[in-house]
Amino acid sequence: MNDVEPDTARASGQAAPDGPGPRTDGFAFEAIGTDWRIDTDEPMSASLRARVLDRVRRFDATYSRFRPDSTVSRIAAARKGGRFEFPEDSLRLFGLYDRLYTATEGALDPLVGRQLELLGYDPAYSLTPAPDEVRAAERTRGHATWAADVVRDGTTLVTQRPLVIDVGAAGKGYLVDLVSAILREAGHTRFVVDGSGDLLHAGERTIRVGLEHPFDPKRVIGVSRLRGQALCASGVARRAWGDGLHHVLDARTGAPVEGVVATWVVADGTALADGLATALFFTDAQRLAETFTFAYVRMHAGGRADRSSNFPGELFT
Numbered sequence: 493m494n495d496v497e498p499d500t501a502r503a504s505g506q507a508a509p510d511g512p513g514p515r516t517d518g519f520a521f522e523a524i525g526t527d528w529r530i531d532t533d534e535p536m537s538a539s540l541r542a543r544v545l546d547r548v549r550r551f552d553a554t555y556s557r558f559r560p561d562s563t564v565s566r567i568a569a570a571r572k573g574g575r576f577e578f579p580e581d582s583l584r585l586f587g588l589y590d591r592l593y594t595a596t597e598g599a600l601d602p603l604v605g606r607q608l609e610l611l612g613y614d615p616a617y618s619l620t621p622a623p624d625e626v627r628a629a630e631r632t633r634g635h636a637t638w639a640a641d642v643v644r645d646g647t648t649l650v651t652q653r654p655l656v657i658d659v660g661a662a663g664k665g666y667l668v669d670l671v672s673a674i675l676r677e678a679g680h681t682r683f684v685v686d687g688s689g690d691l692l693h694a695g696e697r698t699i700r701v702g703l704e705h706p707f708d709p710k711r712v713i714g715v716s717r718l719r720g721q722a723l724c725a726s727g728v729a730r731r732a733w734g735d736g737l738h739h740v741l742d743a744r745t746g747a748p749v750e751g752v753v754a755t756w757v758v759a760d761g762t763a764l765a766d767g768l769a770t771a772l773f774f775t776d777a778q779r780l781a782e783t784f785t786f787a788y789v790r791m792h793a794g795g796r797a798d799r800s801s802n803f804p805g806e807l808f809t
Contacts, residue, residue: 524667532680557658576650581666589659608741668766689726721759724769753791755773757786
């Protein structure tokens with residue numbers, strides 16, 4: 493039986509299929525504020541769908557900074573800090589952030605959440621930057637960092653003051669990995685999990701995946717040939733507001749990055765591909781390759797694109 497192919501993409505830089513192929517009707521749902529779809533070689537049972545949705549709900553209840561009852565929100569509201577318990581899966585996610593923080597020299601930091609809030613990307617989606625005096629006071633105080641302001645004891649996270657954790661750089665990719673593990677446990681070996689730009693393929697048949705133009709969703713800048721790996725994309729256009737404001741910040745400065753407008757990364761894990769797609773906005777690819785194994789395409793503000801020699805696909809001229 494041939495492998496399935498993913499649904500048409502809608503998000504910036506998201507994977508889009510090319511060519512016909514048999515598949516089920518798919519399982520579409522909304523999770524963590526965006527559209528998801530799972531295509532499998534055999535239909536998913538009702539109980540399996542329920543397991544997936546329950547896992548998504550528990551992930552959101554832990555890591556979402558947009559819901560007041562999440563663990564992350566309780567950390568942000570703890571005026572004197574405290575000890576907070578995370579699920580077992582946090583070990584792998586936070587461990588990845590340790591490595592990304594080091595490889596990017598602090599540019600990729602899950603404590604960037606407060607800086608995002610100050611620019612207007614807050615739980616209320618105000619998209620209105622804080623007043624200048626508020627931002628100046630925050631600069632005087634000094635921003636928190638993953639290396640200095642968090643102590644981890646296994647799955648326990650210890651803080652001394654309110655901290656705003658944002659796992660947006662790798663969290664959605666990690667949830668794709670968690671959902672994929674559920675599918676494998678249920679006996680599915682051929683599938684595509686498409687988390688609106690973070691995509692994992694399982695199976696023997698290679699699929700062709702379009703790389704959506706970051707400023708024109710009707711166009712693609714190239715194609716990737718994907719088999720048994722993850723493809724993740726990141727772009728500045730979809731979550732942009734105000735004058736040059738968007739969600740990809742250099743945590744060292746709190747400012748939106750300039751120069752790079754979109755990235756695509758192929759790696760063995762979706763969390764890794766997701767995190768590296770963000771890291772490529774402010775860190776040289778060769779520097780990241782000292783620690784991680786991946787392939788990439790990166791598009792610059794002037795329209796120029798570069799790619800690694802091992803990227804499985806092609807760019808259009």
